[in-house]
């Protein structure tokens with residue numbers, strides 16, 4: 001039986017001369033994995049070259065050896081990259097084993113080569129026994145016979161045309177390290193997390209759209225330029241829309257400007273939106289997508305940590321009003337989310353750190369593993385520098401993003417419109433949003449939520465739900481990550497009035513999310529004002 005913990009990470013298949021061995025070897029080097037080529041394994045075992053085995057024992061003997069080697073390696077080559085001989089998948093046993101390998105989660109990579117190129121390489125090569133004699137005719141005949149088998153088995157197809165072996169290996173390495181979180185519900189979609197996933201924009205947008213509105217902010221210009229180039233390459237007419245940065249981009253005036261532009265550009269119902277940037281840009285882009293002609297397709301490309309772990313997923317779209325945060329919006333799910341880790345290279349440290357606030361939130365409400373990871377890595381995470389982030393840190397960040405998006409997905413998959421369970425994702429936000437407003441959005445969202453979580457923990461303690469040590473743990477963990485745990489702005493009455501505009505409030509009654517313990521969120525309805533005041537005092541710091 002093929003088991004995921006001992007099988008190879010990828011198996012490369014394709015025609016003779018496609019470059020499978022080179023692709024496999026270079027990819028293995030990039031991802032620091034072992035590499036095997038089945039022809040080479042057979043030659044080592046037999047002490048003869050493939051041609052010599054063909055000449056001395058015939059093709060069938062070679063195929064039997066090949067099948068044996070492949071079946072063994074599929075069971076026992078943990079995390080390696082395996083390149084197969086071109087004809088291997090044509091054997092029923094190997095074909096079925098590759099199907100089983102796929103079912104176990106393995107990646108079968110079909111390296112496609114243009115027939116003209118394949119033929120010209122075949123003519124030049126003199127060591128392939130099956131191509132002896134009329135090499136070009138033999139190659140074409142094999143190609144016709146094998147092509148559909150390769151296509152049927154492939155989970156990843158790479159075309160060698162117009163690219164270098166190095167670039168192909170890079171693409172494969174990216175694809176193999178990508179993580180996918182599936183969000184289910186009425187309109188299911190995937191969140192893809194990995195270096196280079198922006199390359200999947202076309203796949204996610206689909207072929208229906210003719211025009212694409214690319215909504216982004218100026219600080220992420222470099223990433224939007226890349227996305228625009230990919231969209232144009234894929235044949236879309238791209239309308240580039242640079243909106244004001246951060247919360248200044250989440251206003252009705254900005255929405256109005258975009259709607260008018262879409263009208264001028266002739267956007268129809270089959271056209272699409274791409275939101276690229278931090279959470280503010282993706283919130284506005286989603287809002288536009290949900291309102292234009294009552295809803296068109298959109299894909300989010302988050303570029304900040306916070307947008308990757310939270311804002312881009314779940315379909316809460318919206319804008320702010322002078323009176324408060326996110327007061328206008330909709331629940332409208334994206335067609336997909338592409339969290340490209342390469343975007344983090346340009347992310348300033350303080351914006352990375354604020355994103356850790358929402359990561360910690362997911363830990364507090366659901367996933368103790370996130371909390372442990374944050375505790376262990378606090379120092380390196382707090383000093384994250386995208387430019388210098390080594391591979392180790394990159395993997396940690398990818399893990400944290402994946403885990404946090406899992407937490408989000410678990411909530412929004414069953415309660416898209418926030419009738420109960422989803423409200424837990426709002427931990428720390430009732431006060432957090434009030435702080436953002438009172439501070440005229442000079443405080444970053446994640447920092448405000450961090451203080452909001454300490455407030456919620458204090459409130460839980462005061463109302464008899466939580467022990468002091470868990471409240472202390474909030475302060476200690478959040479501050480170790482570089483997040484704020486106190487706030488001296490505003491006054492209680494101002495804060496109370498703003499908290500009444502929170503979307504969890506019903507009538508005159510406030511509703512908070514608090515914890516009964518780590519990973520045990522619950523609702524607290526209509527707490528006494530005295531308790532709120534005491535919790536408010538507890539987040540003030542003597543200066």
Ligand SMILES: NC(=O)c1ccc[n+]([C@@H]2O[C@H](COP(=O)([O-])OP(=O)(O)OC[C@H]3O[C@@H](n4cnc5c(N)ncnc54)[C@H](O)[C@@H]3O)[C@@H](O)[C@H]2O)c1
Nearest residue numbers: 217219246278279280303304306310311316343346347445
């Ligand atoms: N819809 C939701 O479910 C949800 C969830 C959480 C937060 N939010 C919203 O998200 C917003 C906060 O998101 P945010 O923290 O990303 O803030 P943001 O969107 O204001 O981005 C912060 C800053 O970082 C810049 N930036 C983003 N990516 C960058 C990159 N790769 N390189 C350089 N600069 C980059 C932005 O342009 C901006 O200047 C808030 O409006 C919040 O309400 C929404």
Ligand SMILES: O=C(O)C(=O)C[C@@H](O)[C@H](O)[C@H](O)COP(=O)(O)O
Nearest residue numbers: 310314316325326422425426429503
């Ligand atoms: O997705 C959710 O649900 C959340 O509450 C996630 C929050 O982290 C996020 O800040 C959200 O935008 C808050 O929404 P709001 O309804 O409180 O405005």
